[in-house]
Amino acid sequence: MSGAPIRLAAGRLLNLVLDKKRTLDDALATDDAYNNLDGSDRAFARAIASSALRHLGWIDRGVSPFLSRPLSATGAEIRALIRAGAAQIWFMDVPHHAAVSETVEAARLWSPARSGGGFLNAALRRVTESESPAATISPLALWPDWLASRLGSAYGREAAEALALSQLEEPSLHLSPKGDGARVAEATGGTLLPDGAIDIVSGAVETLPGYAAGDWWVQDAAARIPAQLLSPQTGERILDLCAAPGGKTLQLAAAGADVTALDRSRPRLERLKENLARTGLHAEVIIADGEAWAPPALFPKILLDAPCSALGTLRRHPESAWIKTEDDVARFPGVQARLLAAAAGMLAPGGTLVYCVCTPVPAEGVDIVEAAIGKGILTRSPVKAEEIPGFEAALTPAGDVLTLPGTGGKHDAFYIARLIKPA
Numbered sequence: 001m002s003g004a005p006i007r008l009a010a011g012r013l014l015n016l017v018l019d020k021k022r023t024l025d026d027a028l029a030t031d032d033a034y035n036n037l038d039g040s041d042r043a044f045a046r047a048i049a050s051s052a053l054r055h056l057g058w059i060d061r062g063v064s065p066f067l068s069r070p071l072s073a074t075g076a077e078i079r080a081l082i083r084a085g086a087a088q089i090w091f092m093d094v095p096h097h098a099a100v101s102e103t104v105e106a107a108r109l110w111s112p113a114r115s116g117g118g119f120l121n122a123a124l125r126r127v128t129e130s131e132s133p134a135a136t137i138s139p140l141a142l143w144p145d146w147l148a149s150r151l152g153s154a155y156g157r158e159a160a161e162a163l164a165l166s167q168l169e170e171p172s173l174h175l176s177p178k179g180d181g182a183r184v185a186e187a188t189g190g191t192l193l194p195d196g197a198i199d200i201v202s203g204a205v206e207t208l209p210g211y212a213a214g215d216w217w218v219q220d221a222a223a224r225i226p227a228q229l230l231s232p233q234t235g236e237r238i239l240d241l242c243a244a245p246g247g248k249t250l251q252l253a254a255a256g257a258d259v260t261a262l263d264r265s266r267p268r269l270e271r272l273k274e275n276l277a278r279t280g281l282h283a284e285v286i287i288a289d290g291e292a293w294a295p296p297a298l299f300p301k302i303l304l305d306a307p308c309s310a311l312g313t314l315r316r317h318p319e320s321a322w323i324k325t326e327d328d329v330a331r332f333p334g335v336q337a338r339l340l341a342a343a344a345g346m347l348a349p350g351g352t353l354v355y356c357v358c359t360p361v362p363a364e365g366v367d368i369v370e371a372a373i374g375k376g377i378l379t380r381s382p383v384k385a386e387e388i389p390g391f392e393a394a395l396t397p398a399g400d401v402l403t404l405p406g407t408g409g410k411h412d413a414f415y416i417a418r419l420i421k422p423a
C-alpha cells in the first residue's frame with residue numbers, strides 16, 4: 001500500500017501546529033487523516049511530525065537555499081510537506097526515494113497542495129543530495145532567534161547549545177512511587193534513580209504493572225525535587241498553590257502531609273482528582289485564583305509551581321518554542337511575581353516556600369526570586385548538595401537548583417528556589 005496517506009497525515013499535523021498554533025497533542029487528538037490510519041502507520045505519521053518539529057529550525061534554514069521562493073512565501077500545505085519530507089530524509093531512517101515520492105504523492109491527495117507538487121519534488125530532490133544541517137548549522141538555530149539570543153546570553157553559548165541539543169532526545173519516562181521505589185522498579189523493570197524516581201526504558205504507561213493499583217504516577221525526575229525540598233512531614237499542613245494536574249500534590253500526600261491543592265483550572269483539577277483517586281491518596285481540593293484566595297489560616301509550608309513558558313520541556317513538546325511568541329513568554333513574569341507575593345502572604349512567619357518553574361528562562365525563575373528577596377518579602381534558604389542526590393551539579397552558587405542538561409540524567413529543565421518568610 002502507498003505510504004502517501006501517512007505523509008499526508010504528517011503534513012496535516014504540521015500545518016495544524018505551525019500555522020494554526022495548536023499543540024501537537026491537540027492536533028493528534030483531532031485530525032481525521034491521522035486518526036483514520038492503522039496503528040503502525042499512525043505511529044509513523046506521528047514520528048515524522050515529531051521529528052520535523054524537533055529539527056524545525058535546522059530544516060527551515062537547511063532547505064532555504066533549495067527553494068525558488070522563501071519558505072514563508074510558500075503555501076502552508078506545501079511548506080508542511082517540505083518539512084515532513086526533509087525530516088524523513090535528514091533525520092529518519094527512511095529510504096530517500098520513498099521519502100520523496102510518497103511525500104510528493106501526498107501533495108496530490110491534499111487539494112490545497114496539489115498545484116505545488118513540482119516545487120515540492122524539486123526541493124526534496126535537492127535535500128536528498130545535500131548533507132544534514134546537523135553537520136553545518138549551529139544547535140542554537142534549533143530555536144527561534146529570540147529564544148537563542150536569550151538563553152545564549154543567560155548561560156553562554158556552550159550550555160545553551162547543550163540545552164538546544166537536548167530537545168532532540170526522545171523524552172524519558174520517569175515514575176514516582178507511592179511507596180517503596182525499589183519494589184516499583186522491580187515490578188516495572190525500571191531503574192531506581194538516586195532521587196527516588198524510576199526510569200522506564202519503554203512501555204505504554206497504562207500497561208505497566210501497578211498502574212491500575214495506583215502504585216506510581218508519571219513524573220519527570222527533576223519535577224520531584226521541589227516537593228522533596230519542602231521535607232513534607234506526616235500531618236503537616238502544606239499548600240500546593242498551583243497544583244493541577246497534581247504530580248507534586250501526590251508526592252506531598254504520599255509523604256503523609258495534610259495537603260491543600262489549589263488551582264484555578266477546573267478541567268486540570270478534574271485530572272488531579274482522578275490522580276488522587278487512582279493512587280488512593282488524599283488532599284483537600286480547592287478551585288480558586290491563587291492571586292486572590294484568602295486561606296482560613298496561614299500555612300507553615302507552601303509549594304508554588306507557577307505557570308510558566310514551559311520551555312524546559314521541549315523534548316516532550318518540541319512545538320512550544322515555535323507556537324509561543326516572545327510576547328507570550330513576556331506575560332509570565334508579571335503573573336509569577338504576583339503569585340509569589342500572594343503565596344508569601346499565605347505563609348506563616350518563619351515558614352518555608354518552594355518556588356519552581358519548568359523553564360530555563362531567568363526572567364521567570366531567578367529574577368522573580370531575587371526581586372522578592374530584594375523587597376524583603378522572603379529570604380533564601382540555600383539548598384545543600386546532599387538534599388538533591390543525583391542532581392548535585394544542578395546547585396547554583398546562590399543555593400538554588402537549575403536542572404540544565406548534564407546536571408543529572410535525562411530530565412526536564414527546572415528552576416527551583418527554597419525561601420523563608422522572615423519571622
Ligand SMILES: C[S@@+](CC[C@H](N)C(=O)[O-])C[C@H]1O[C@@H](n2cnc3c(N)ncnc32)[C@H](O)[C@@H]1O
Nearest residue numbers: 242243244245246247248263264265289290305
Ligand atoms: C506548572 S502547572 C502546575 C503543575 C502541577 N504543580 C503538577 O505538579 O502537576 C501551573 C498551574 O497553575 C495554574 N494557575 C495558573 N494561574 C493560576 C492562578 N492565578 N491561580 C491558581 N492556579 C493558577 C494552572 O491552571 C496550572 O495548572
